[in-house]
Amino acid sequence: xxxxxxxxxxxxxxxxxxxxxxxxxxxxxxxxxxxxxxxxxxxxxxxxxxxxxxxxxxxxxxxxxxxxxxxxxxxxxxxxxxxxxxxxxxxxxxxxxxx
Numbered sequence: 001x002x003x004x005x006x007x008x009x010x011x012x013x014x015x016x017x018x019x020x021x022x023x024x025x026x027x028x029x030x031x032x033x034x035x036x037x038x039x040x041x042x043x044x045x046x047x048x049x050x051x052x053x054x055x056x057x058x059x060x061x062x063x064x065x066x067x068x069x070x071x072x073x074x075x076x077x078x079x080x081x082x083x084x085x086x087x088x089x090x091x092x093x094x095x096x097x098x099x
Contacts, residue, residue, distance in 0.1 A: 035090075042094035052094030058087050 001009075045052060062083055069079035 031086075034086075035093075038090045039093060039097075042090070042097040045094055046097045052098060053091050061087070 042052070044050070062080055065079050065083045066076040069076040
């Protein structure tokens with residue numbers, strides 16, 4: 001590979017990595033915002049003696065996310081695992097709020 005081709009590849013790699021870093025920041029801040037809302041939901045559930053888990057909503061959310069993932073060209077199984085992880089964490093927080 002020529003020096004010019006190597007330099008172009010390095011520049012492309014740098015651009016991709018900068019985009020990945022920006023997207024990682026967006027994901028972290030988005031998750032932070034999401035958990036602020038789920039904490040508020042947990043507080044409401046605790047105050048009104050509602051169960052920490054809502055299986056019907058969780059099932060609907062998973063189906064919705066799988067559809068979004070398919071449309072976004074993201075593996076729906078990965079999206080489902082990711083949302084299940086988040087849901088489990090939210091339920092754990094809700095249970096702690098009810099203690």
